[in-house]
Amino acid sequence: MAGDLTDNRGRGDAAWGWPPIHPEGRKFGLIAVGISLIFLLLLDWEIVGWPLLALSAGVFAFFRDPERVVPQGDDMIVAPADGLVTLIMQVPPPVELQAPDSQGLPGLGTEPVTRISIFMSVFDVHINRAPVGGIVRRVHYIPGKFMNADLDKASEENERQHVLIERSDGRVIGCTQIAGLVARRIVPFVKPGDIVAVGQRIGLIRFGSRVDVYLPQGTDSKVLLGQRIVAGETVLAEIGKQKLIEGVSQ
Structure with missing residues (x-):
């Protein structure tokens, strides 16, 4: 978790999890999802809607913001x-x-x-x-x-x-x-x-x-x-x- 102290002798905890999406990118992902749903549900253009939905997932992935373990040292x-x-x-x-x-x-x-x-x-x-x-x-x-x-x-x-x-x-x-x-x-x-x-x-x-x-x-x-x-x-x-x-x- 963010703020936890870890070291090279096993202190601390580590677990995999889905990285969060940075707020700066959520609006772009939601816009892409909305356009995809218009093509899929309202216009019934699946040939366009499904690729756009896949692109929406790519947009969310682009703005992922995983936690990082930052080394601490004076120099x-x-x-x-x-x-x-x-x-x-x-x-x-x-x-x-x-x-x-x-x-x-x-x-x-x-x-x-x-x-x-x-x-x-x-x-x-x-x-x-x-x-x-x-x-x-x-x-x-x-x-x-x-x-x-x-x-x-x-x-x-x-x-x-x-x-x-x-x-x-x-x-x-x-x-x-x-x-x-x-x-x-x-x-x-x-x-x-x-x-x-x-x-x-x-x-x-x-x-x-x-x-x-x-x-x-x-x-x-x-x-x-x-x-x-x-x-x-x-x-x-x-x-x-x-x-x-x-x-x-x-």
């Missing part, structure tokens, strides 16, 4: 999204996150850092979570294109939303929600000044997308290119830890 950065690691690159942070803000609160600077890009297909959970705990310093929305989110240039050209979180030690971690070919809306759950816990839900992207995470200087990724990861559970990195990790696809 851990956890995955903000479910999906596939498609890019790990050394790049300068986004311009919008580089400089201090009008109140003098720090940005990410201009020096290159490691960016981990996580691609979410329509089959992945699309609830995004905070990679670290702290104070939300920026939520910056930028309109843009809707090209394939798997492309590197989507970080600069697609519709996107930057979130900057300052930890209690003053370090700042940035992540960017990026719309894709199908996605048409980024929905934030937080605003500047909010205090978030690591793994807390911070937003969602409707229908396929990508999330980038910018690691602090001197920090390497603990995940590998091509690895599937789980939001709020997979540890992306440990701050200040640098080590080459190799993997073999099989």
Whole structure:
């Protein structure tokens, strides 16, 4: 259950259950069901009604919001999204996150850092979570294109939303929600000044997308290119830890 403490020595409880549907998606699922019933019961067009009913189930599944067991540790950065690691690159942070803000609160600077890009297909959970705990310093929305989110240039050209979180030690971690070919809306759950816990839900992207995470200087990724990861559970990195990790696809 949410809020329960578990550990690696068997403490706590675990049981499988149907994941709840996030309130943001219930209206879309109910609309799809309503249209399906019109075709099935009023118009008697089964050839259309049954596929629409199946699509309704898919809509509910897209907005599922399962509980996650979030690792607790001072230096851990956890995955903000479910999906596939498609890019790990050394790049300068986004311009919008580089400089201090009008109140003098720090940005990410201009020096290159490691960016981990996580691609979410329509089959992945699309609830995004905070990679670290702290104070939300920026939520910056930028309109843009809707090209394939798997492309590197989507970080600069697609519709996107930057979130900057300052930890209690003053370090700042940035992540960017990026719309894709199908996605048409980024929905934030937080605003500047909010205090978030690591793994807390911070937003969602409707229908396929990508999330980038910018690691602090001197920090390497603990995940590998091509690895599937789980939001709020997979540890992306440990701050200040640098080590080459190799993997073999099989």
